[in-house]
Amino acid sequence: MWEIVIFILLALLAAGGGAAAVFMGMRTAALQLKLKEAEQVRELMARQLENATAQARQQLSAASQSSSQLVVQANQQVQHLTQEAQAREAVLVEREQEVDYYRAELEKRPKVTRKTYKVLTLGMKATGKTSLTLKWSNPLVDLGAIQGTKIERYERTVSQVASKDVTTEHVFEIGDWGGEHIVDAQQELITEEIHGLLMVVDLGGKDAKTVQPERIQEQLREFQPQSLKYFFSAKTVASCKTVVLFINKADLVPGTPAEAEAAARKLYAKLIDDLKEHEDKVDIRILVGSASYGHSTHHLFSHFVEKILPKNAYDNQLLQRLKSDGSPPRGGGGGGGGPKLPPVPPARSH
Ligand SMILES: Nc1nc2c(ncn2[C@@H]2O[C@H](COP(=O)(O)OP(=O)(O)OP(=O)(O)O)[C@@H](O)[C@H]2O)c(=O)[nH]1
Ligand SMILES: [Mg+2]
Numbered sequence: 173m174w175e176i177v178i179f180i181l182l183a184l185l186a187a188g189g190g191a192a193a194v195f196m197g198m199r200t201a202a203l204q205l206k207l208k209e210a211e212q213v214r215e216l217m218a219r220q221l222e223n224a225t226a227q228a229r230q231q232l233s234a235a236s237q238s239s240s241q242l243v244v245q246a247n248q249q250v251q252h253l254t255q256e257a258q259a260r261e262a263v264l265v266e267r268e269q270e271v272d273y274y275r276a277e278l279e280k281r282p283k284v285t286r287k288t289y290k291v292l293t294l295g296m297k298a299t300g301k302t303s304l305t306l307k308w309s310n311p312l313v314d315l316g317a318i319q320g321t322k323i324e325r326y327e328r329t330v331s332q333v334a335s336k337d338v339t340t341e342h343v344f345e346i347g348d349w350g351g352e353h354i355v356d357a358q359q360e361l362i363t364e365e366i367h368g369l370l371m372v373v374d375l376g377g378k379d380a381k382t383v384q385p386e387r388i389q390e391q392l393r394e395f396q397p398q399s400l401k402y403f404f405s406a407k408t409v410a411s412c413k414t415v416v417l418f419i420n421k422a423d424l425v426p427g428t429p430a431e432a433e434a435a436a437r438k439l440y441a442k443l444i445d446d447l448k449e450h451e452d453k454v455d456i457r458i459l460v461g462s463a464s465y466g467h468s469t470h471h472l473f474s475h476f477v478e479k480i481l482p483k484n485a486y487d488n489q490l491l492q493r494l495k496s497d498g499s500p501p502r503g504g505g506g507g508g509g510g511p512k513l514p515p516v517p518p519a520r521s522h
Contacts, residue, residue, distance in 0.1 A: 282339045289330075289480045290345050292361060295372035296391055297351025300420040303463035304372055305348045308472035323356070324348040330477060331487040342485045344476065354394070358402055365411040367480045369403060370472070371395070373443070374421040375436060383424050388439050397446050404450045414455040414479035416472065417447055423462040433460040455479055470497050 293301045302324065309328045326346045333340050349357035361369070373391045376384040403415065419440055425432035437444060437460065447456050457475055461468025474497050477490065 282334055282337045284339045284341055286341045286343055287485070288343050288345050289367040289476075290347065290364060291368035291370060291476060291480070292357060292364075292366050293346060293348045293370040293372060294354055294357040294361075295351060295374075296354070296394055298378045299351060299372045299374040299391070300463040301351070301370075301372045302348055304370075304418060304420060304469060304472070305346050307463050307466060307469040309344065309346050322350045322353055330481060331485055331490040333485055333487055340485070342481060344480075361403060361408055362405060366408060367411060367413055368476050369408075369412055369415045371403075371415065371417045372420055373417065373440060375419065375439065376421050376424045380421070380424055383435075383439070385439070392440070392442055395443050395446070397449070400446055400450070404453055409450075409453045412454055414457060414475065415447065415450070416457045416459060416475065417443065418468075418472070419458070419460045420463055422460050422467060423465055429467060436460040473497065 293305050295301050305324070305326060309326050324347075326348065328344045328346070330342045330344055333342070347357075347360060349360075360366075373388075373395070375388065376382065377387050380387075417440070419436040422429070422432040422436055425435045427435070437458065444458055447458075450456065457479075459468050459471055459475075461471075463469060474494050477494065
């Protein structure tokens, strides 16, 4: 009986041992599987790590490459800018040298000063003041372009006289007042220092074809003795060297210039006499001519030069010019017994 029990027990033990062995075997297999899986995961992670490291290395090297490129570019730019600054500095130095050179040249030259002599032109509207002014102060002028004037100022350099270190430029400044502004012209006469006065009257209006006595009367009234005395105030005669009465539009009188002059002087005899009343205070000159034809106009320049310009202000060019113009008429002889006025329209040269 005991043997049976022992046998059974042994059998049970054997069976239990087998089962345990089976169990252990299964357990081992499961563990081996887990181990394999774990190894696979480890390998995967190792590969990923490797990839990530390689990528990071690549990025690092790219970054370091581009930063060194930037450094190179920056260096090049700095070099370029430095060269440019050097070039500019060289130009600047050159310019400074030029300035110094010209300054030194200027220092060597005599200084230029200006002496201005004022000539005032006045008269009633459309008597030909502007035509006349442009004729004697600048003969190359287109008279076709002239319109009514308020005030025009022209300058004409008359001469240049050089002394040791100063060149003096002598200049005529001509104020040409429009006929409608005769009061303003008188005002300037009173307030400014005037060296010459040019009174312009005419023998006919704007488009006159013959002498117009009523217009002449109007101008005689304008310049009656009461008004004339304003032109000869103490202030004016202190600086004014000459007063010229220019009787314009002599071309409206038929005949020779001598006949035209005689007729014009007769028509304006009253004004001429009234002006001569002041001859003791200032030089009075009467001229008869035509701004359109240039008759007697050149006498104005030589007359103003002779009366206004100091003798030490003449230069060679001016002397030549005066010589070719002929000396100004004495005692008011405009054309003398010269040829008849040319039957041609006014010059229109530029
Ligand atoms: N026949 C003739 N006409 C002249 C002469 N001089 C000027 N004129 C004419 O007269 C008109 C007036 O001439 P301007 O020179 O403008 O006269 P102005 O005195 O300056 O005129 P305002 O400035 O308006 O006072 C123009 O039509 C001229 O062509 C001249 O000698 N003979
Ligand atoms: Mg005018």
